Amino acid sequence: MAQRHPDPTDVPTAGASFPHLTTAPPPPAPQAAPKSDPEQGGTPVGDVLAGYLRAQATEFLRALRLHRETGGGLPARAGARAGEPGGASGAGDAARALRRAARRISGSLHTFRPLLDADWSDEMRPELAWLSGTLGLEHACEARLERLLLALQRLSGAGAAAFPPQPVSSAVGAGAPDTGPAVRTAPDRSNLTVGAAKAGALLERQLTLARTRAHSTALQALGSARFHAVADQVAVLASEVPLAPAAAGADLRPLATAAEERLTDAIAALPLVTAGHPYNAVALVHGLAPDPSPHPQDAPWHQVRLLLRLHRYAREALGGGADPVDVRLLAAGQALNRHRDASEAAAAAAQAARTPRIAPATAYALGVLHADQRHEVEAARFAFQQSWLKRPVPAP
């Protein structure tokens, strides 16, 4: 079995085999080729990369300005809430755009590292990772809660009003989320239904607390000297990209190809044959084993998700930042996002079941919910396998 890559920085051994894939690594996207060729021919190659990085840095600064205008990052204006114009949802959009640009800059610094000033690049990447991680946590808690409440609603029978999903309102920049008892309990029809209602209330309490903490952390981060230093660095990047001497006359494509090879090697190491066999029941194996969270079997899939993103950003950089999205990559990425979300939701349900002194009916509902989300994990792997192998055969 090929070695797995716990960190995108690890460059896998060249020439790894592809035992699970019937497809060769995809050729460069046809849309990208005509654009990158003339640009790489007509302008210095470093300029293509510099142009992409400058565009992302500009986007970062635009999102940051929008975020400040909508009240984000200003604890004094914490009164700006969901629903108010320019309130939480504007700040939420801005925070998402900030993270989006930060990920692209960070990914490009990684993939094209030999072409960039090494000291600058090595200093900036962890700071960008810290920023996008910190800003993403609140949204992750919110999305996880919504996913779990929707699943409980589905499992409780159609039309049950027990768990209206809370509106996805708060984001960095909004006021502290409402931590009050928001779950309406359904009429007691049986102790299992009561269990589902109680499980929903418990998850709401725990994940809202986690979201509140993430919110505070994000606000602190946005007001910190560390953040201002990152923002200053990005502002410099928007006007001048510190290229390495090696960038003159270099070709971006071998580095982009290396990123793609890291991806295909990692995919080759995935158990895709099993994943392509529906209802293989692998995701719930060890579902009752001690400490089921995080699931070790999920890690290689999470890693592929990161490598797929790096591959996509590298294609974007080659295409001058305007590369049309490849449908296959998009579907594969969505499947891996779903995998990650379901994995984390399942872990949250298992974690909630460890709360002391809960009622048996609550614990039962959390057990059903945990298994449901682990099957979502399995379904996401199947979806990934299907989308990834779709290329070589004609579309149905």
Next chain:
Amino acid sequence: MAQRHPDPTDVPTAGASFPHLTTAPPPPAPQAAPKSDPEQGGTPVGDVLAGYLRAQATEFLRALRLHRETGGGLPARAGARAGEPGGASGAGDAARALRRAARRISGSLHTFRPLLDADWSDEMRPELAWLSGTLGLEHACEARLERLLLALQRLSGAGAAAFPPQPVSSAVGAGAPDTGPAVRTAPDRSNLTVGAAKAGALLERQLTLARTRAHSTALQALGSARFHAVADQVAVLASEVPLAPAAAGADLRPLATAAEERLTDAIAALPLVTAGHPYNAVALVHGLAPDPSPHPQDAPWHQVRLLLRLHRYAREALGGGADPVDVRLLAAGQALNRHRDASEAAAAAAQAARTPRIAPATAYALGVLHADQRHEVEAARFAFQQSWLKRPVPAP
């Protein structure tokens, strides 16, 4: 949507459409045709049916004799246990053969009713159904427990010695099953593992109790005057089949075709498009709704299972009782057996979770187990859809 058939006795409206199937009703098996044609041509058609019924009656009597020889049905010899020569497993095999023959006789009386003496047939069928139902219950409890303990073992991680499946030993004719504490508890590694161990012990206790009751009921049934009356009727059937006057010159095939049409109509009413879409998550819908057992959505599938069996027996009768098994029918039948078993196991887990005063960890494990078995239900539907639609396309 075509009407569903809660009872195989209901003859569905002719000409129901097949919206979910891309296949026409399968033609009579090629193996059956050459056999049934000469026989139906060369001998009176009633003789083909009479021959089949006589053969099944003879098999019934043979199984009954074997059952008595191995100690079955003799409460005074309750000391005959699993492992002893001629003990439980011999009696178990004999009980299975008894049920097998009883089902075939009963099914043929139903399918070919117009060709048989109506009063005799209508009197005998419910008695045979009572017998095979009573004899099957103990085995069902045993198989259900084994399925659930194996699932718990799988969910608790590889190699855990917590739930060695109990040997399938006891059957009608063996002594009362051991109701002692047979589950070995795994070392306490976490409260979830403890929960799995406790859930296993609880299920073992409840299903062993149910099995013991079923065992007693079966023993009583086999010693009853009611049973002796059935056995006497079967003994008469082994030598003389009471045909109706209409049987002279009649053709078996239209009645067999009608049985097949009842099957294909019922299958057409199944949600096969959904079932063929892996991970559709339908089986666990309402998993936390009040009173999840029995699941109403399972009923049409159970009904198809019965109709498939009737179709298979009708084919057997046409083929002179020696019709080679159609692989597709076999696979479809196995999928429906798996569906039924998983459905009942899931209900048993949900039922156990309603036991008062269980620990939250136990309830959590039962919730995971319930969801796992409901996914088995969904997997079985997928397997049925795959096997049923396999005919029209060339094998991959």
